[in-house]
Amino acid sequence: MYIGNETNRIDALDKVVGRPIYAEDLSVPGALFGCVFRSVRPHALIRRIDASAALASSGIVKILSYRDIPGENIFGIIKKDQTYLAEDRVRYVGEPILIVLGQTEEAARKALRLIEIEYEDIDVISDPFISGGSRTLIHEKGNLLSHRKVIKGDIEKGFDEADVIVEHTYTTAWLDHAFMETESGVGYPDNKGRIVVVSSTQNIHYKQKEISKLLAIPEENIKVIQATTGGGFGGKLDVTVEGFLALSVYHAKRPVIMRYTREESFLSNTKRHPLYIEYKTGARKDGAITAIKVSIIGDTGPFASYGETVCLRAAVHATGPYEIPNVHVDSKMFYTNNPVSGAMRGFGVPQLAFAHESQMDEAASMLKLDPFDIRIKNALKKGSLTATSQALHNSVGIVETLKKIEPYWRKRTRESGKTGFGLGCMYYGIGNTGVSNPANACLTITGDGKIALHTGACEIGQGSDTVLAQILQEALGLKMDDIVLVRGDTDTSKDAGSSSASRQTYISGGAVFDAAKKMRQYLDEKGFYKGRSIRDIYNSEADKKLLEHNGFFDPPTTPVDPETSKGSPYATYAFATHMTEVEVEKETGSCRVKKVYAAHDVGRAINPKNIRGQIYGGIAMGVGFALMEEFIPGKSGSFDNYYMPTSMDMPDVEAFIVEDQEPTGPFGAKGLGEPALIPQAASIVNAIKDATGVRAFELPCHIERLKILLEKAKR
Amino acid sequence: MKAIHFTLNGKKASCEVQDKELLLHTLREQFSLKSLKEGCGIGECGTCTVLIDDEPHYSCLTLASKINGHDVKTVEYLGDAELLHPLQKAFIDSGAVQCGYCTPGMLLSAYSLLIKNGDPSDDEIKEAISGNLCRCTGYIQIIEAIRNAAGLCKCKS
Amino acid sequence: MLPDFASVNPETKREALAFLDSLDDARVIAGGTDLLVDMKRGESCGNVVDIMNVKELKRLSVNDGKIIIGSTVTHAAISKTVILNDMAQSLSVACGWVGSPQIRNMGTIGGNLVNASPAADSIPPLLIHDAILSIESKDGMREEALEDFIIAPYETSLRPRELLASVCIKGLPGYREGYRRAAKRAAWAISRLSVAWAISEDDDHFVDVRLAIGSCTPMPFRPRDVEEFLKGREKNDPVIREAVEIVAEEIRRISGDRPSFVYKMPVVKDLVQKALRG
């Protein structure tokens, strides 16, 4: 058995001795250093740029503008509306305008200060509510990026049947991924005349495609390699340094290094979308939720990035893991001149979980029900219909996660006025929403008698390499020594899709499983399981092509209806319940998270140690989201004013794994990366209410907000 | 330029440094110690942590000229793949490593604690690593690893 | 990226003072945790005098109830020195809150004072201990009370060729002392508000109350009115309530009404109240 073992990560040994090569560690002789010259205005026409002094300054080799782009100056994961380098207009503070290539980093950074630019300011749209009606257009087609609805049942009837109505508005802030390694990479021409980009990334094949369009060079002449990556969380999905590196190499014909400073990373990296959520819940006396009506307004900044995804995913998940007969969700995403918001661990669902879990507690309190009981009463079960009217047939573990937590909930004791307990539940669709999002994997037999797994899945710290290797081991009955991983290189792997949406275990795992089935059959035919060695099989195979077995998996989904979102947007869902104990210091408003019990239905635990790691990391991010993290444009630019949890902010955690197997997943596995974070902030907010009687409707609920709430409650 | 002489990972070392050179860059560039990372450059993340006279310091805010005559340790001092330090082994076994970017600095802060305190409490461990941010792990398996290694180190002595 | 500068590493105070006297556009560096950050953000200077190797400045001595702390004694050293924990507990607690372990190993008390941030943790405790600074230059030595030394946020009376050599405080035996702060995370955070106190009292009266408040007004300060008011007063709820109002008034007198006071005022009141109650 290789599945379910407390296997150590295959990359851990290198990492504890400091050996892995992150992009910044590549030494490339003769490399230039590239820096980005960025906008300091949120919305302006560029009247004039004078880079002559910068170009003439010592050590400067080239300065590139959009005019130097041979292909298309546009990119974007879904809607392509983001320019690599601004043309005549800038739309946010931090927007790239020029690339300066210097002999050294120092020369390049110094030269940035010599560039003169004249702006003509345009009306700044800094509020999504104003954006829709504004005559100032951020893009020609208008300021509404996306509008999605989820409609199920009869909303009026649902509220008529309700005995109580709970109605509140919830708002959240911009968050930064704050991966410890900033965006960085190296580009160089290889000896075949191709352009190679090595970077810190979550998706090599996507980047290859974008670069190909940028340079108008066929994809096969672009090679993208993933360096060891110091965290992603969604922030290394969009093109960051990769496009600039490729363009620089294209012109300079020599290696180029780029690395954002932390300040630059804060300025330019996509953020978690701040959402404004109006939420109305109707419930009957017995606790059954009869209807919800939700309106979501989001601010995606000036470019789409993952705005459409968040708009839809937030809407689809607005009910939480509950079966609610009547649903009306209206979700809109607007362009503004604020920072670009994009993908961040959970794509809008953590924000919604904050809302629906707060509502759940409020409804329970109005009905004098236990928060636990109201959740279990409404929880999705086998056969339930989700908000998109998708019938859930398999792997619906929400009730089981609740049951894991129940004993702790029942015996909780709080210290009056000081400590409190809160619950948070969630469900999360694994993979992309209502679209095909396949992964490939390829297995080959090598001359030295090993099975090589070729995968394009990016290990960003979440542990996919180890998990995929375990799946392969299990499927073939092989020891780790018999396997080699060939990964993170567009030359040696086919597209596995992005490391995002908690999809690699499930989808790339599925592809590996598929390839392994074929390989197993082949090995079986060749007598491997009767004792013949792999090397022997290799040597005796005349047609080496037969040594290769390709695997593929695309989760069975259906597109959602454009009007009602009816459909099966995800093939499977993860479920979780967190219970959190907090202690509030009333004098200062500081809230300490003492203990978290977290139960997750992962389908099947491939690597429990990794799973716990994801849960703990998700909880840390949830603590940050709930209590301290807030990116304020124009103010936040370092870890000195963007706080994220330290070791001393972390609670004790007890993690429970629920395995309600998913038949379409490899050995029954689903995903976990994002679910670990999603319910955490919600459970903290509920615990604060339990401890103090005040409820936060705005996150983060940092010391100042909480103290002010406590003061107001006194009056 | 200044000539400096110091002890680096247990061995005598000397080099020439610019007056404004930072220890982080000296060690990365002149000594190829790439395990030191620059996550922020201004003393706010901990990825550049080194031990100076066995106490953790941020090498991004330490002028290289300061270390003349001192003892400097990086994670390479602890052990290599062939002979791991129990603390490194504990990090692997506890799952304390995800992306690994914070790991070298984290190990050094932990090591500095364990050589002073063979039986630290969880609070002492948390405090000792509170100057090293980790965005991936939520610290819990790191704390567990340090706790376990403390036991191991003690058994050995 | 640091700007260009030349640096010297004197080993004696005399050498350091001579360098300061002879070098133009010179800045003193100790731990570097403030200066190098400022320089990376664009500040520059021609010369840097690194005083970290100067032994005289690293001393911490106790004499006759007086504690003399050399300017390059680190926060870590202060927070871990047992005798300080006895004689000036608020200071050792406060220094234990500064930055992170690494910052405390690097940053020095002198650096904290010269930087003169309104949020500096070491300042309120030093204020209640009537800290006197000794400042030297090649031409001589002068002493100045900490209260006078800081003249504005991030601004001190230190003149270009001068060096802050040490801080002298007196122990407050028989006082109960403490330091509390509010910050946005559990560690490694700038204090949003801090209160240091040292209180001597008999059974039911305040004898001498010393308070200092940081991160609230432009400079940490001692609310002298309330200290005066409490002298010899009975220790009871109405008195404490009145004292708290006097503190609030003093704060408003110094800085008017600021938006941040929506938060800070109730916190100051609660913390002072708690401190007085004990």
Ligand code: FES
């Ligand atoms: S690089 Fe972040 S603390 Fe030094």
Ligand code: FES
């Ligand atoms: S393991 Fe990624 S930052 Fe710590």
